[in-house]
Amino acid sequence: MQIAKREPKSAIAKASMKTRSEGLLDKLESLMDRVTGEKVTAETVRAATDCADKAIQLMRLNFEAHKFFAEAGVMGDAEE
Amino acid sequence: MPAKWPAEKERELRRLVASQRHTYHEIATLMGIGRNDVATKASALGLSNPVYLRRRTKHKHLRGALLEYYLTHSAKECQEHFGLTPSEFKSCLTVAYRDPKLAHIRKDTRRHDSWSVAESVELLRRSGVQPRLMIARHLSRGGVHAVKEQLYRLGTGSKALNGMPAKWVHAAFPLHCDRLPYVKTSAGPTGGTGFQFVIVPWVALRPLLRCRIDPLLKRYIRIMSSYQRWIFDGRSTASIVRSIGMYAKEKPCRLRSVSRRAPLRKPR
Numbered sequence: 001m002q003i004a005k006r007e008p009k010s011a012i013a014k015a016s017m018k019t020r021s022e023g024l025l026d027k028l029e030s031l032m033d034r035v036t037g038e039k040v041t042a043e044t045v046r047a048a049t050d051c052a053d054k055a056i057q058l059m060r061l062n063f064e065a066h067k068f069f070a071e072a073g074v075m076g077d078a079e080e
Numbered sequence: 081m082p083a084k085w086p087a088e089k090e091r092e093l094r095r096l097v098a099s100q101r102h103t104y105h106e107i108a109t110l111m112g113i114g115r116n117d118v119a120t121k122a123s124a125l126g127l128s129n130p131v132y133l134r135r136r137t138k139h140k141h142l143r144g145a146l147l148e149y150y151l152t153h154s155a156k157e158c159q160e161h162f163g164l165t166p167s168e169f170k171s172c173l174t175v176a177y178r179d180p181k182l183a184h185i186r187k188d189t190r191r192h193d194s195w196s197v198a199e200s201v202e203l204l205r206r207s208g209v210q211p212r213l214m215i216a217r218h219l220s221r222g223g224v225h226a227v228k229e230q231l232y233r234l235g236t237g238s239k240a241l242n243g244m245p246a247k248w249v250h251a252a253f254p255l256h257c258d259r260l261p262y263v264k265t266s267a268g269p270t271g272g273t274g275f276q277f278v279i280v281p282w283v284a285l286r287p288l289l290r291c292r293i294d295p296l297l298k299r300y301i302r303i304m305s306s307y308q309r310w311i312f313d314g315r316s317t318a319s320i321v322r323s324i325g326m327y328a329k330e331k332p333c334r335l336r337s338v339s340r341r342a343p344l345r346k347p348r
Contacts, residue, residue, distance in 0.1 A: 025299050051307070
């Protein structure tokens with residue numbers, strides 16, 4: 001009799017759940033799409049620049065996290 | 081916290097300040113209270129009293145002449161010419177600058193009007209590519225602080241606004257980094273380290289979206305490249321890269337990747 005291998009509950013939950021970075025990126029992407037569709041005004045420039053800065057910060061954080069895990073030799077998900 | 085004043089006393093203070101005949105010092109003597117209390121209360125009530133400044137007549141006869149002489153001479157030369165101490169010179173200039181009759185005599189050529197949208201966009205195009213001082217000079221905005229403040233108002237201060245730093249590029253795309261147009265900017269950290277940022281403009285990373293790279297990175301590139309194209313008025317990739325290279329006073333060059341860089345020779 002063959003026993004089906006079950007995945008642990010936590011892994012299933014992880015697969016279905018979006019990481020925090022992805023959630024933030026969704027928001028940033030939609031905001032950037034909306035703003036860049038508009039004309040260049042003081043408000044849109046401020047909003048777009050703020051959004052771009054947040055994206056850079058997030059990217060830097062991801063890079064740092066990956067670097068940290070690579071240096072520590074941990075094969076983990078930096079997003080958790 | 082200052083003690084609460086009775087309503088009558090407040091009314092009296094307002095009346096005396098509005099009459100514009102007494103300094104705070106005199107008002108304090110008239111009301112029989114401390115000088116500091118009067119000044120603090122007047123400030124809290126939003127009152128301003130120009131009487132003191134109007135009465136200040138020390139070096140009044142020198143103000144116009146000093147401003148004109150200062151146009152072509154240094155502060156030290158002015159002090160020697162008029163026989164003023166550094167403190168007196170500074171004080172004289174401070175009061176002279178407030179005189180509307182002397183507003184046309186200015187050594188300072190900085191602009192004090194608010195930033196227009198076109199200027200803000202120009203600032204963003206050059207941010208992280210040129211030193212802040214160069215940008216300030218280009219826009220006639222004084223020094224680095226004006227540029228820093230405007231960037232703060234716009235919600236950024238990042239060197240990576242116009243391109244991904246080369247270090248990140250090598251870490252993120254080790255297989256593709258040879259084909260990218262690098263720009264060695266003239267911007268860098270302050271302190272005279274001599275280091276200059278090397279970036280790859282975001283729009284130039286867009287072809288990598290077709291390659292097999294991290295999906296998160298793809299999304300970052302999409303966000304930043306659409307931002308950069310929007311800031312550059314929807315121009316083509318080549319045009320944007322050329323502009324950034326021109327701002328950096330250098331043509332975009334192709335660097336070799338870190339992994340394929342030739343090892344350094346040992347000195348004999």
